[in-house]
Amino acid sequence: MKRLILLLCFAFCENVKLPPNFQKCNRNQPDLNQCLLQAAQNGISQLTRAYEKVNIPNLNPFEVPEVTVGQGSGTVAVDQNFKNCLFSGFHKMKLDQFEFDFDKKILHFVGTFPDITKKCDYELDGKVLLLPIRGSGKSTIVLENLDVDLVFHFEEYKKNDKTFIKITSNELKLEPGHVTFNFDNLFDGDKRLGDNINHVLNDNWKEVFDDVKAGYIEVISQILMTLFTNFFAKVSLEEALD
Structure with missing residues (x-):
């Protein structure tokens, strides 16, 4: 089971002006x-501080209280439980495409994050590549050159004679160029065993990541x-696209 808890900031629909x-x-x-x-590229680069009026938090870092990435189908036989997570790097995205299709009710964008870094407290107990892995402490996972292709499906609705959109579902594809794992305090702080498992994870990063990619797709798609959703609960289409 994959679980993501976010501090959602849904607000009453009221039309506010863009910064x-x-x-x-x-x-x-x-x-x-x-x-x-x-x-969109201009706006993304500015999201290193909160814009409360349009319901956008600071993206660098972006806080997520709890994430669980479930077991894979082979390589990763362990639930990855993370708490107190800080994600950084979302504001660095380089967009290649950003399009609204108002007939099909689709928002489609394609781009690359140079790096997404996830720092969390972790708990692990299971096996990876048939090797035991156990521990709790600090963790850092870096997704480098992360290519994303995301489609949002939305509905339009009226409020106070203004048109708002509600995201109803999404389809995300992602592919990292490289992934780096580091888990501190594995095996109750046994440095030799911990270093060995971290080396194994990084030497086999693609196999490890691909086995649990669905969990990361869920996490990143829910964040985006x-x-x-929060932005378009505040900003009408008339204000965004005058």
């Missing part, structure tokens, strides 16, 4: 998709879905 440093586009302009791409 003046956020670029706006017109829904009827012929180069709308190019404008949206530039506006939360951000967009």
